[in-house]
Amino acid sequence: MAALLLAACQQQPAAREETQTQRIALADARAVHADAIPSPDTKAARWRVRGDGQGIDFGDAGQAPLMTLDCAIGDGEPTMHIIRHAAALPGQSALFPVIGNGMRSRFLADARLADEGDAGEWRWEATLPASDPQLDVFAGNRPLTATLPGRGMLEIRASRIPGEFLDWCRKSGQVARPRQSEDDGPTG
Template sequence: MIALCALTACGTQSEPAPETQRIAIDDTGPREARAYPSPDTTSALWTVADSGQAIRFGNAGEDPWLTLACDLDGTPIQFIIIRHAEALPGQSALFPFVGNGMRSRFLTDTRLSEGEWRWETRLPVDDPQLDVFAGTRDLTATLPGRGMLEIGGSRIPGEFLDWCRAGGRTPEVENYSDDERPMQD
């Protein structure tokens, strides 16, 4: 038996050594996170989208940083928050808004829409977290790694939220005769 093993060992050829590859240590490990500075929003304003079913926050003539949209075709009606900032497929984050005496944290995911990857949150329009838009005070919106948006106080987001909650109908304005008009201070 020993002689058979010895003969078998003598007849085999050794296999070539596996090929090795050198890599630099810098090329391994996790990639550095990229954080972007907060945009300068001092000249930014709200504008109504061409569809009439969204408002956009940004500098005039430039791409918006934030869009609030209303999907009236959804059941229930959906309120959509879009942060236009670099996004990659499969990412998600908490997107907090602070203002009007509230703090709301929206779970946001990336979505490919209109040729761009963007951060998007969809909620039923009656979600109480959306009340962060209901007042006229300043808002801040911070997307981790994509900067903070400082949004000056405005009645426009609150009016848009009311319009969306009303199913896209404009609230009726009461008509007064000159004698019935309420006194204004």
């Protein structure tokens, strides 16, 4: 028995030599992250219909948009893209709450690389079927707040444009024809 204990003790120092501690600086162990930015001033910002009619941008005239609602109409169900134009890093995800019109919606936004036309911008994007009831936060004409953690809050003044755009997208881009008279039923 003593021989077994002696043999075990002789092997223990060899095991200690194999496991070595490695020291690293605390700064090197931290994950890379983007710095928080303050909320942008949106007093003069407005919704604008994009030239192609497939989206609306919120921001100051003549400046890059702060937020975009984009509608993709294809063979299947229309898709709505909510884009928050703020710095993002690859692989990031966040909940993007939008509050207004009597609703609180939380959209899962991921960092996505924009198309080439946007100069390789990494931005936040949430994609949903246009029929998703969470999008009803844009229906109506009350003010909205849209907060992206670390990227500030957008205070969006009341406008009918987001609701009309959502309705247009849900109808796959079909525009209802106006009634000819009060007696006519709904058309389109």
